[in-house]
Amino acid sequence: MLSAIGTHGPTVSPPVLLLLHATLFFIAVWLLVKPQRDGNTWLWPLFLIVAIASISRIAMSFIPNVMPVTILAVLVGSKFGAQRGFAFAVLVTLASNAVLGHGWWSLFQIVGWGAVALVASQISVHDGNGNLSMTQLAFSALWSVPIFSLIVSLSIIDSSMSALEFGLYVVNGLLFDALHFLGNLFFAMWFGQWFDRLLQMNQPNSELIQQESEHVSTF
Amino acid sequence: MRVPSILLILILCVPLAQATTETTWTHEFDAGYITTKPLIIDDTVYVRTSGFWTGSEDRPVVTAFDVHTGEERWTYVSQTSLQHDMAPLLFVEAGTGDCGDWQDLLIVGWVDGKVTAHSPHDGSILWENQTSVELFGITGQMAQEEDRIIVATRTGVASFCLANGVQLLEVDTGNVGWRNGVSITEKGYVIGDESGYLHTIARNGTVSTTYLGEGKIRHAPIDTRHGLFVHMQTSTGSSMYLNGSLIGHAGGSPAMPLMHEGRIYASTSEAWISLLCDAQTCSIESTVPFRSNGELNVRISGSSIEVWAPSNTLDGGWGVFNQTSLIRMEHTSFDTYGTAAPGFSEGILALGNDAGILQVTHQESSSEEGSSEGSSLIQTIHYFAILGLFLLLCRSFSVFDWSQMMKIGSAFFLVLAIAVVPELSVKLAEKTTPVNEIEWDASWPNEWKQTQVIVFEIDGEERVIGGLEPQDTVYELTMLACKELGIQTQVEQQYLGAYMVAFNESAGDGWEFTIDGKRSPVGMSEAQLGETSIVEWRPV
Numbered sequence: 241m242l243s244a245i246g247t248h249g250p251t252v253s254p255p256v257l258l259l260l261h262a263t264l265f266f267i268a269v270w271l272l273v274k275p276q277r278d279g280n281t282w283l284w285p286l287f288l289i290v291a292i293a294s295i296s297r298i299a300m301s302f303i304p305n306v307m308p309v310t311i312l313a314v315l316v317g318s319k320f321g322a323q324r325g326f327a328f329a330v331l332v333t334l335a336s337n338a339v340l341g342h343g344w345w346s347l348f349q350i351v352g353w354g355a356v357a358l359v360a361s362q363i364s365v366h367d368g369n370g371n372l373s374m375t376q377l378a379f380s381a382l383w384s385v386p387i388f389s390l391i392v393s394l395s396i397i398d399s400s401m402s403a404l405e406f407g408l409y410v411v412n413g414l415l416f417d418a419l420h421f422l423g424n425l426f427f428a429m430w431f432g433q434w435f436d437r438l439l440q441m442n443q444p445n446s447e448l449i450q451q452e453s454e455h456v457s458t459f
Numbered sequence: 460m461r462v463p464s465i466l467l468i469l470i471l472c473v474p475l476a477q478a479t480t481e482t483t484w485t486h487e488f489d490a491g492y493i494t495t496k497p498l499i500i501d502d503t504v505y506v507r508t509s510g511f512w513t514g515s516e517d518r519p520v521v522t523a524f525d526v527h528t529g530e531e532r533w534t535y536v537s538q539t540s541l542q543h544d545m546a547p548l549l550f551v552e553a554g555t556g557d558c559g560d561w562q563d564l565l566i567v568g569w570v571d572g573k574v575t576a577h578s579p580h581d582g583s584i585l586w587e588n589q590t591s592v593e594l595f596g597i598t599g600q601m602a603q604e605e606d607r608i609i610v611a612t613r614t615g616v617a618s619f620c621l622a623n624g625v626q627l628l629e630v631d632t633g634n635v636g637w638r639n640g641v642s643i644t645e646k647g648y649v650i651g652d653e654s655g656y657l658h659t660i661a662r663n664g665t666v667s668t669t670y671l672g673e674g675k676i677r678h679a680p681i682d683t684r685h686g687l688f689v690h691m692q693t694s695t696g697s698s699m700y701l702n703g704s705l706i707g708h709a710g711g712s713p714a715m716p717l718m719h720e721g722r723i724y725a726s727t728s729e730a731w732i733s734l735l736c737d738a739q740t741c742s743i744e745s746t747v748p749f750r751s752n753g754e755l756n757v758r759i760s761g762s763s764i765e766v767w768a769p770s771n772t773l774d775g776g777w778g779v780f781n782q783t784s785l786i787r788m789e790h791t792s793f794d795t796y797g798t799a800a801p802g803f804s805e806g807i808l809a810l811g812n813d814a815g816i817l818q819v820t821h822q823e824s825s826s827e828e829g830s831s832e833g834s835s836l837i838q839t840i841h842y843f844a845i846l847g848l849f850l851l852l853c854r855s856f857s858v859f860d861w862s863q864m865m866k867i868g869s870a871f872f873l874v875l876a877i878a879v880v881p882e883l884s885v886k887l888a889e890k891t892t893p894v895n896e897i898e899w900d901a902s903w904p905n906e907w908k909q910t911q912v913i914v915f916e917i918d919g920e921e922r923v924i925g926g927l928e929p930q931d932t933v934y935e936l937t938m939l940a941c942k943e944l945g946i947q948t949q950v951e952q953q954y955l956g957a958y959m960v961a962f963n964e965s966a967g968d969g970w971e972f973t974i975d976g977k978r979s980p981v982g983m984s985e986a987q988l989g990e991t992s993i994v995e996w997r998p999v
Contacts, residue, residue, distance in 0.1 A: 303877055304881070306877065411887075412884065412887055414887075415880045415887060419876050419880045422869065422872050422876050423873055426870055426873045428869075429866045429869045429870075430866055
């Protein structure tokens with residue numbers, strides 16, 4: 241199944257990779273169709289957000305660790321819950337890595353963004369009325385980084401790697417984690433409200449009007 | 460704030476947007492063909508026309524254009540050259556020697572036997588001299604040797620002082636030549652002729668001649684480490700000789716071959732040919748059906764190369780090859796027969812053919828390589844973005860607009876971090892990564908001491924070579940060593956430069972190199988080597 245072991249973890253043979261992708265895709269579909277809440281207001285906004293996250297991740301791939309995916313995982317997790325958040329993580333990773341490159345790390349990226357969505361579903365960045373809290377979102381730009389970064393870093397561990405080597409690897413990545421945080425903060429501050437409005441696009445008008453009247457846009 | 464948002468995104472996308480910028484201008488000459496490659500020096504492109512001039516009006520010209528705008532700077536018209544002028548233009552940088560000092564010169568050899576040295580700035584003739592004529596005069600490639608210009612004449616070789624044009628040497632071999640370019644070797648000056656003879660003229664004027672076979676040598680012989688390479692036109696096609704020995708046959712009307720990094724590129728009416736020179740000999744590695752009978756040229760972009768060959772057919776165009784195969788065809792709106800190679804400069808391509816039209820294209824920065832000008836532009840925009848955001852941040856602070864401060868501040872610190880993190884990260888990695896000292900291995904031959912040595916660890920097997928000709932970069936040494944050791948390489952051009960994908964089709968999780976045990980902060984194309992560097996390639 242695994243054709244080689246290296247610093248980036250096992251190299252997966254093509255047939256196994258195909259099987260893995262198919263499995264992950266069906267998991268994402270199952271997570272999407274599995275009943276969770278009443279109504280279907282989440283479906284199209286979620287697909288739209290997946291498309292935005294994937295395209296922007298590919299387009300910004302020339303800047304290491306700067307992409308809106310993490311902050312979107314926070315918003316999706318907070319708005320639609322961990323289950324949809326995990327589906328979001330699977331779909332974005334499969335779509336964007338189709339261009340950027342699949343591998344062992346794809347699994348860890350899915351788990352990483354899924355974990356961010358899971359935590360966001362618990363410490364919501366929306367208040368009781370469903371309004372976005374910019375303070376909470378800014379804070380999420382910070383806490384989401386170590387969660388994602390540490391999980392993705394686990395992908396390099398193999399039997400030959402000592403704890404010291406892993407520690408050095410993590411230390412070497414701290415600067416890029418800082419870049420990740422600043423990228424998250426940037427997307428939160430500049431696009432957070434817009435992303436949030438997209439997530440609400442299928443909500444009944446009465447709810448939107450009520451939220452708009454309470455909402456203070458910074459744009 | 461929507462407008463600033465869009466602007467900010469546009470700034471971040473500048474590297475993508477500028478990747479495809481391209482501008483083109485053309486100039487149609489009144490008469491004649493372009494049969495030699497345009498020469499691009501700094502911001503000027505020089506081109507000459509050729510033809511068979513029977514009337515009293517049209518004559519061959521050498522013209523200089525502004526490479527950016529196409530504005531004509533000067534034109535020199537020869538009133539005495541009436542046959543096809545086939546000698547490529549030669550630019551000589553200013554210098555000093557035993558003859559005296561000379562300024563930048565554009566040297567032109569004419570079919571009427573004249574050699575004229577022009578000021579590149581205004582085309583004025585600084586000196587001229589005359590070589591022997593036997594129906595034709597100069598038709599081959601000239602060469603510079605220190606303070607003199609070496610000219611292949613119709614029947615031999617002449618040399619002239621660059622400072623004043625005084626003739627220093629004239630040798631008559633007794634045989635006539637055509638497009639008989641001259642090569643400079645350790646032994647002297649080498650030319651071929653129309654009778655299959657190869658003449659080596661020592662610097663004191665003595666001539667030694669080798670008969671290769673019945674045929675015509677119509678190019679400057681190529682000096683390889685295995686001896687001289689000649690692609691000779693014969694009555695039935697062409698023959699290739701290396702150090703006097705026949706190494707292969709090919710189609711008719713051979714083009715003028717050229718050598719680049721251990722490979723010789725040739726062409727005929729039937730095929731484009733790539734020969735690989737290894738430790739033992741040079742031999743044909745690949746052929747591609749193609750018709751090219753004139754000049755070839757190599758375009759170097761970072762660590763990748765393109766070999767351009769004009770298609771000498773009615774449909775015309777230029778074939779663009781990598782080391783072994785055709786990558787694509789390039790076309791213009793005036794395609795027709797052609798024998799002139801393209802002229803290249805950084806981001807500039809100059810094309811001319813038998814239609815007598817010159818086309819110059821600027822590629823600001825192609826997707827395959829980032830030019831230094833492009834990088835510099837990105838850096839400048841980046842710095843302005845940092846400065847602008849800092850000023851906006853200060854303004855937000857001064858009016859206590861906290862919401863704006865958060866937005867502007869996040870953008871400012873992000874743009875700042877993008878500028879500094881990659882370099883800081885390399886420094887941090889150097890501090891925290893244990894240095895894997897590579898020591899001299901006692902099993903290596905003593906001859907390798909004081910030379911560059913390169914080690915490959917492929918599929919658990921270590922292969923090592925040293926004693927090679929010193930190379931400037933890791934890329935160059937790697938390519939040379941792989942050729943010597945018979946290791947196949949697969950290199951990709953990526954955003955950050957050349958990337959080694961695989962050795963012997965072994966890609967694994969990537970490859971990394973060290974120089975004297977240390978990781979390099981730059982890619983293999985930029986990583987500089989010392990004379991005794993030890994490079995090690997190992998899987999990630």
